[in-house]
Amino acid sequence: MQRTRPLPDCHPELSVIEWPSFREYRVENWRLARDGSGNVVRGATSWGWIDLCLPVVISFIWPRFRGNTMLWAFAVLVVGFTMYCRCVQVLHESVLVFPAYGIQLETHRGYPLLKPLFVSRRFIHASLLEDFIINEGLRRWNVRYYLAAVHGSSTDKIALDVAFENILPHFPVLLEVYQGVQELMFYNHTNNRHTRI
């Protein structure tokens, strides 16, 4: 198992891991700040200063509403919900390429300091996979590039499945993954008709 970072200067969150029978393109949920300072901007936070306010708030509320069960139920609900949100943050997303079998899109969620707690996987068989493209789309007030697997389904309709759906990395990362998947899955070395600006 060998792990490399193809874009170490600007996008070190992308790593390529060579497993024995497949290749994994993993994008982790953090990035470098784009002002050149080298700071790390985390997408999944383990703790924040707001967590220290929680005991302070409880210490104020405790003497006043000691007997009120409704409020305690509500408070437990809120704390429970916050903990749940903390534990389903996206840790990393991957595209696994099994040459001749298909590709798999994965999302690993969990608490940032531990191993992933939840994994969702979507496998697309090579016979159904029509193409793997980089598309541009409008998202809220922005225009973003995204990687999509174009595949047919059992009902004969073409569908698009977006890779790295939650993290949505920028174009240089997508280009690396796109080129890798095209090379492994579609075997032909097509001339790239687009040129860099």
Add this chain to the structure above:
Amino acid sequence: MISDFFHPNVGGVENHIFMLSANLIRRGHKVIVITHSHPPDRVGVRWLLPGLKVYYIPFPTIASSATLPNYFTFLPYFRVIIAREHIHLIHAHASLSSLGQEAILHAHHLGVRTVFTDHSLFGFEDAASILTNKLLAAALKNVDAVICVSHTGRENTVLRGQLFEKSEDSSALVVRPNVYVIPNALVAEQFTPATEPVSSETIYIVVLSRLAYRKGIDLLVATAPRICSAFPNVNFIVGGDGPKLNDLLQVRERHLLQDRIELLGPVRHRDVRDVLVRGSIFLNTSLTESFGIAILEAACAGLYVVSTRVGGVPEILPHDMISFAKPEEDDLIRALSEAVAIVSKGQHDPIDAHQRVKNFYNWGEVAERTEISEQKDLWARMQRTMELGPFAGPIYTIILVVDCLFFLFLEWLMPQRDLDFVHMHWEHNNFRQVQ
């Protein structure tokens, strides 16, 4: 290119934008188009040949493909698209396109030049015109260059948009120097005349236009029965669709002219030439026409043209290829009779006409003349905007200032350095390599 009017709608403005973009791409520039979306699913980013990227922004339309003039909602999309595509020049089309006018307002935040092209003529007296002219004047206060498609169009735009300023000795008003006339063009190879001559027993008059009031369909409805009774060997071929189709059907029924007037319904642009070469005369009854590209296409296909003398029509063709009439029944009949006489005597040669028209207008020249350039800071812009008038001036200056604040807010919310910039675009050399 920014306009509300683009494909999949078809029309003069849409065609102009597409052909101009294609020729600018051929000259080596990078061109993108921004327009509004068409439900249900024409939203987002699409590509057209030859390497033209089109952004369909999800704005609803109110009437005939024009969006509401909401001054601020376009700014977020505009800012993101212009910044990520590294655009240097905005070209806005059509006075009724609020997307285009908003783009001229927002462009100065990003330091891009602006050009505005006006395609139509408008009046001055009715309520809609007064409002649109005021909006236009506000938009054009701070544009870098204005292009009109004919000299008549230039006069009209200058008067409507108040594009004059005090001359150096501040005694007279002179037109601003950055108003240009660059005509439309056509692709002459697409409009070649018929190879075999048309039969000389029956003369066909071809009418191809949107069947709407401003295209003078009422005139056609009034004159067609009189022409059919005066000349037994003349038939009409009418193509196109629109609200006035019923009037034409009714006049056909009333005078029993079903075999004299043929109604083709909507005609696709690629079939236009085949319809044109069936006839010998092209009739245009528009009540207002700033350029008249349909007339040019018909003349290129070898037809003799009869048209109402309105707008920019007298400028486009030499007077031996066209007969003019006032937009009234009797004069139109006089002009049509003249045309029928000329064509029956064989005095109009289609092949010769095509050879002449071929060289008049071509898109390459238009693209070359459009490669223009020309900067104003915020205080100067505010002062120019205040000159609009006692009410419109302060209103538009407030809009300008709020626009700046909105832009600052967007800079905080979505900083430009975090945008997904475009690194790769279609390279026109690839076409040449494939060829």
